[in-house]
Structure formats: structure tokens, C-alpha cells
Amino acid sequence: MKKRTNYYKDLSADYSKPGLVSEELKTKLISDAETFILLKEATLPQIGDNYTTAQIELENKEWWPTHCEALRQGRGDLLTGEYRDDLVYLCQDGPFHGLVEQKEREQHWWALIAQPGVTMCWPIVQFWSEFVHFEWKCVDDETNETLAKGMVCWVRRGHRGGCYFKSEQLTFYRDVFAAPELLTLITT
Template structure:
């Protein structure tokens, strides 16, 4: 039998199940997310001996819980700030280039995933240098129904490079389009 993997054993918080983390930790993670965004360069930094793949992978591991908490909290400002200016975003709807296009494409999805009474979880997350792969699902807190699920592969060059390529597959089972009220809440 293959050894089972606990994907969150080295990370600051565990988002593998639809359980909320302590409020103090959530606040700390959101504060860290803002710091990481402030370190983003306009030009993708090169991988060098001074900025190695090992450092990039470690920064991605520090970033991951902040990404999860920002989505759970409906912080579209943080989610958009995680993208490089020149992000390439590939999904079933097509090819989107640049932070504005990617953000405009995802705003409805973020609102659905972060709506009240829904909790998103990422049971699988793996890191390899600048590659981050995850599988996620959203649960209705009252019925325990899965309302959406998917997976994504991100190329993220640490805090300096941010996410510059995102490939995503997602399936919505309910709430395919969000209400204006949820969009307002997300853009606040």
C-alpha cells in the first residue's frame, strides 16, 4: 500500500477540510498576503543562485495558506493582487492575458466560492519549485452538498514573481451565476 500524504504538514494552516481556522490566524494570514503582494516585481524575476527554485518553493509554501484564507474571506483585492501583471490564464472559457482580464473572468467565480454559507477546502496541494497544484471543492454549510469542485496548476515565482500562469478546470453544480449582492460584497 502506498503511504498516504498529509499535504499540509509543513504549512502554517490546514485547508484540507471545510473547517474554519482560528480568527487570529486568519487575520495574520491576510496581513501576510498583503506583504507578499507588496513584494511583487513588475518583471518576472530570473531564477538564479541568489533567487533559487528552493527559495521560490518555500515562498510558495508560505503563500498558500494566505491564498486559501483570502478566498474564504472573499478578499477579491488580495486574490487579484496575487497575479503578475502579465498572467496567462487558461481555462475552458479560453485564454485570458493580463491581471485585469483574469480578474474580470474570475470575479463571479470568487463570489460563488466565497458566498455566505459555503466553505471551500483544498484537500490536495503539492509544490515543486514554482509549480503549485491543487484540487478543491466547495461545500454548502447547511446541506453538506458539494456545489463546485476543480483543480488548478499555478506557476508562481515566489513573492517577487507572483502567479504568472494559471490553468484551471472547474465544475459548478449549483449557483453558476452569482447575484449582484454577492458581487458587491466581493468588490467591497
């Protein structure tokens, strides 16, 4: 039988389930997210001798926990900052192009998955070159009910490039649009 994989064994934090990340590390990860966004270049960098796929994969592994923490904290400003201006986003409500088309819809998604009393988890994350594949679920802390789940593929050219393509399948079980009071909790 094939041995199961711990997808977080070489990463700075484990977001596979609730309660595994210290408050101190959460603060550091948010600071790192802000730094990584500032490294994004205006033009998508070319892959080559000066910016290899191995380097991009390492940067994506470094970035991943910052993304998870930004989502758990409802930091829409950081989540949007991870995208390139010319983002292509394919999902059941899309396709979306750029940063404006999906903004209204995505704000509702973020509000639902980051609401108080709910914890988002990413049990599976895999990296290859500039590709980041992950599965996620949101669990109600009180009832253990699954509110939503999904499977995503990001194409992220490391810190210098950011995310320029995202493909996502989302399933929401309890609510599709966030209540107005939840929307106010998302940082824009």
C-alpha cells in the same frame, strides 16, 4: 499499500476541510498576504544563484495558506494582487491574458465560492519549484452539497514574482453566475 499524505503537515495552516484555522491565524494570514503582494517586483525575477528554485518553493509554501484565506474571505483585491500584470490564464472560458480579460468572469466565480454558508476547501496541494498544483471543492455548510470543484496549476515565482501562469478546470454544480447581492461581497 502506499501511506496517504497529509499535504498540510509542513504549512502554517490546514485548509483541507472547514474549521481548522483559528480567527487569530486568519487575521495573520490576511496581513501576510498583503505583505507578500508588496514584495512582487515589476520584472519577473530570474531563477539562479540569487533566487533558487528551493527558495521559490519555500516562499510558495509560505504563501499558500494566505491564498486560501483570501478566497474564503472573498478578498478579490488580494487575489488579483497575487497575479502578475501579464498573467496567462487557461481555462474552459479562456484563454485570458493580463488582468482585465478574466476580471468579470472571475468575479462571479469568487462570489459563488466565497458566498455565506459555503466553505471552500483544498484537500490536495503539492509544490515543486515554482509550480503549485491543487484541487479544491466548495461545500454548502447546511446541506453538505458540493457546489463546485476544480483542479488548478499555478506557476508562481515566489513572493518576488507572483503568479504568471494559471491553468484551471472548474465545475460548477449549482449556479454559474453569482446573484448581484453576492457580487457586492467580493472586495475589489
